[in-house]
Amino acid sequence: MKRILFVLALMMPMFANAQEKEEKSNSKTLEFMTKDGFAFKKEFYDLPEIGNSYNKTQNQVLIITNLKTNEKRGCLRITTNYPSGSGNIEYTGTLDPDELDAATMSTEKILSEIIPTTPSTYTEVEYCTRDGVEIGVFWKEKKSEWTIYIKTKKYVGRSMSTFKAEELALLIKNLKDAKQMIDEKTK
Numbered sequence: 001m002k003r004i005l006f007v008l009a010l011m012m013p014m015f016a017n018a019q020e021k022e023e024k025s026n027s028k029t030l031e032f033m034t035k036d037g038f039a040f041k042k043e044f045y046d047l048p049e050i051g052n053s054y055n056k057t058q059n060q061v062l063i064i065t066n067l068k069t070n071e072k073r074g075c076l077r078i079t080t081n082y083p084s085g086s087g088n089i090e091y092t093g094t095l096d097p098d099e100l101d102a103a104t105m106s107t108e109k110i111l112s113e114i115i116p117t118t119p120s121t122y123t124e125v126e127y128c129t130r131d132g133v134e135i136g137v138f139w140k141e142k143k144s145e146w147t148i149y150i151k152t153k154k155y156v157g158r159s160m161s162t163f164k165a166e167e168l169a170l171l172i173k174n175l176k177d178a179k180q181m182i183d184e185k186t187k
Contacts, residue, residue, distance in 0.1 A: 040064050042062060043064075043065075043185075044060045044062055045060060045061040047059040047061065047174045048174060051163040057150050057152075057163075058079040059076065059078055061077075072185065073186060076178040078150060080151070080152045080160065081161070091152040091153050091156060093131045096130060100176075100178060101179065103129070103135060104172060104176055107135060107171060107172050110148075114137055115165050118144070122138070122139055123138065124136060124138045125138075132152075132155070133151070133154075134150070134151040135171070136151075146165055148165060149163075150171075
């Protein structure tokens, strides 16, 4: 019995790592910050939160300045929360500026062309960023309704927040406002 418990104890870290393997980000903005030997200033500008207290997402524009060269980059940061016994676990994903137009267009199509329909089978529509942020909808047959979601880490189910269709317009506004703010602040 002691031997079985010992083997299980040795395997526990392996199981934990398999459940939440951190995927490498392909975000151009996050890559910009990985240059060694440089100091970076990070400015965070809050946009309206989406969702209720349990399923809310925080939205921020992040402007990064390389203090040596004064080069600036920006992105939209979306943070989701997962309640656990030891407090909330936060998951953050990013959308680069060149992804914001496609995310806006995809989200507008979801609002105008997908939400008004009633599919005859289980259906999902999603947009995914370089950093693994998913914005999408899926059809709940039992409730006969669409569920909108944001997942900030593609392979981590706990990073998903869901919200009502009425809140999709606020997400679209945040995407547009983030694009405009990044354009203005990185000139």
